[in-house]
Amino acid sequence: MAYQRGKPKSKKGQFFGPYPSGWAVRESLNLMQKVFKLRQCDNNYFRNRTRPCLQYQINRCKAPCVGLVDKDEYDQDVADTRQFLDGKSQQLIRTLIKRMEAESAQLNFEQAADIRDQINHLRQVQEAQSADRGAANADIVGVAEQSGSFCFDVLFVRGGRVLGHKSYFPNFKLEAEKEDYLADFLGQFYIKLRDSRDFPAEIIIPVEYPEADVLAEAVTEVSGKKVTIKHRVRGERNDWLELANKNASMSLESQLASKTHSLHRTEQLTYLLSLPATISRMECFDISHTFGEETVASCVVFGSAGPLKSEYRRFNVKGITSGDDYAAMHFALHKRYKNLKEHPENTPDVIIIDGGKGQLGIAEDVMQELSLQHIPLLGVAKGISRKPGLETLLYQGVELNSKGNEAALLLIQQIRDEAHRFAITGHRQRRQKARQKSTLESIPGVGAKRRSALLKFFGGRHGVMEAPVDELCKVEGISRKLAEQIYEHLHPN
Template sequence: MTGTPFDASAFLKAVTAKPGVYRMFDAEGQLLYVGKANNLKKRLASYFRKSGLSPKTAALVARIGHIDTTITANETEALLLEQSLIKVSRPPYNILLRDDKSYPYVYLSSEDAYPRLGLHRGPKKARGRYFGPYPSAGAIRESLGLLQKTFKVRQCEDSYFRNRLRPCLQYQIKRCKAPCVGFVSEEEYAEDVRHSVMFLEGRSSALTDELTRAMETAAQQLQFERAAELRDQIGQLRRVQDQQSMDTEHGNVDVVAAAVMPGGACVHVIMVRQGRVLGSRNHFPRVPIELTPGEVLAAFLPQYYLGGAERELPGEIIVNAVHDDLAVIADALAQARGFSVTFSHKVRGTRARWQGMAVTNAEQALASMLANRQNIQTRFEALQEALGLDEMPTRLECYDISHTSGESTVASCVVFGPEGPLKSDYRRYNIQDIAAGDDYAAMHQVLMRRFTRLREGEGKMPDILLVDGGKGQMKMAREVLQELAIHDLTLLGVAKGVTRKAGMETLYLNDPHNELVLPGHSPALHLIQHIRDEAHRFAITGHRQRRGKTRNTSTLEGIPGVGPKRRRELLKYFGGLQELTRASAAEIAKAPGISKKLAEQIYTALHSD
């Protein structure tokens, strides 16, 4: 293998914990393996443990040159996308299905008195109903496992069923009602079969509505055990309900999303043909930092479709940002390729989910690229040159203040080194005994607490101290350092500037009157913005946690637009706060009276900690 060895440690620091698909490539860019995971970070970390890998997996890991990820809404979508990619690319380390004829089905022996559910491959000779096809046997086993836990329909073979004299283990662990020994009536069992069929037919919403009504009726009749059983069934269905957003019946679409952050831009392209996602790819064009996503797309699209490569042009291109040049680009594509194309921005349904997935992946890929250890090393070297330092700094500390109208003020301290964020050294400080909203006093208190301990020998002294704020915060920091007789520390103030846009920051070096101007494309400025944004995020998170403890209210009570009636409806729809917390924003939006925007607010509030 040639080229730079794959840096697994740096990659795992930046990879997301969301569900999705990962693709492993060798040093020459050849696809080796496609996999899916409910938690990408945990799954990918398992490949790089020190021991316990099978010989095949160890051989795969030894060939890895880089890894790409695609985030999905849930693991079911990841599974469908994984199978699409395997079928198209046929990676050498994947187990490949030969053709569609070998795809498995769920089989229901509907003519029996006590029908059974099972996995079926091959010709459909047996009498009964077949549901599918499914992309893999694993997908069927997930569905069968859910149905077994939820509705307790038997899955044993007929020969085993007919020869039972007493209930088997499945009955003991509450995954079967033991029809083999007559522990359940045919009528009750038929109802469980009917519910299973509703789920397999994709009528999950109607099924959960029916179960919810039955649960309320049981509760009103004081049948609390029955109500609890129905509540558990509703919870199981909510948890794994398939949203079916990766495949539709038709549509040839490219979904193009741009993300811009201090330090670079990423354009993520998803190809959809005949309604099936075939794959996606990240592109990292070199752009000035002040460009918007719309401007990046306007520069990228003509090069992508009119460049040297003869790319297939779909009838529709979905973008995440608009630009005045899109109409001109559409005309140019029609003239050059003889095929008209439509640019769409405001889309709904499945297309909106594709668009959101592209945006999420563009943002994640860009964040991963910017967090790369080699990039950070280059930025530290650029910072040394920009500040005129004799040696490259190895430890940067940045401080920020967060509060809501003076309530629950929290200060953050984040630390960066040449290897990236040093999260074990992050600290939060609860600010006490100051006037509400006095950021200067808060900055004075946190720096005094921090550097008093440093002067006494606790912790490590930073090479550069960054303060998020203008001249006032800078002056306060200087006073603390002078009071503690700390003179050999570089002090850097970071103010947002007049326009308050990224790339337009005003920097103060060691003195409020000594302004430092760095160009928007400077790697040193990108490093400063990175650590400043991280300090801001860390402070806000700590403030929200402290504010939540102070208010001591229900998680739902603090959400604008969620009053007592909506809280009751949400908890009834999901069967409790625990299931609501497990739901995605898209699943919350399906609840009665909940818009997509409100669902996003509820999801954010429930996961803000």
């Protein structure tokens, strides 16, 4: 079992969903391991096992890779899992009860106990998910409004099970009634984003509006199946609607509180830097590499209300001496701001550099080259102990005293840490990709077919590495000249 983001295209297999978040998917996979003990490894790992892995040792897999489970038994576990994911948990529990009774009648008490544990797990999950007798497939939309800000929370119910929820904070620019805001949100959610949407049989909304029938027809046409929109609901559906409204209210309060804190911190940073107007845009740079390998620079963007993640950027640093952080910083800043004059609306109010006087000096040089020296630069140098809160702030050639401006310092730490996280994540991805790349892929004249022929002839990469030129010539499609090139590439010394 594995999970996939987006709609399945060419992959084979049966797909279940949608799930509102990666957490919900991982939680379901975790449950599958506990209850049905299906393997979670990929096919390559599965085919190459010679003994059971740790999942078998902790009783979360039956080790089909080494034949420790009967094929019929494992096929039954797969069928049970499908039934559960299809929302037929009540039928599954009844079937398991019959199996438990049959095993007990045959005095197979250990097997009966295992089935009893499965039943208990499934019942606990049912209680947690508030299963509905009607096995509903519905989206329940909750709404909350405060201080001109709106939050819509969509509760996802599939097969009568609550799979989770997700909150949305649309930015409405025109004054209107709540019903109009709801109609606008639903149109965006189900019509414009239809490529990534799994449509339910019914949509339950918190307030009634006249165009609901028109929207239902449009969603039905887009989805290819009958979709109804309901406002007045009772019983279980009303409980779901109350839950969605409560989720929306809590999410909005949290969002507004976060914005208030961010605005306070931004105002204090403006005061600390003695800027004439409140900061509305900050950009921070960081460099990440491992001993000079696969250097990546990051640029994160924050507004007065917090991070603007859609505007984050990474730069794969090229053409510099490995490990030269100054050159990497020059590369990233020049790449980022060389066309800034053509798009002045993206001009930051302050640029934060994760580094000491050296990195800050490089930033000043780049701004001078690009005639952008009017943009304030703030350097954040780690202290001797490298502990948060003990950084040295460098601004306009002097060290700033942040005492009494703790909120501003917390904002700087947050931005710096986010830049570091974003940089190191990109570096690790790039480094992993480079290390997974076959040594043979970089040999001129050796394409996919010749690589495959070499690997098959010598039984793997290690065999190719040890093969002399005379042996390399024996491979179909490899001439003497090409064999010499391959050998020289694999043995440069």
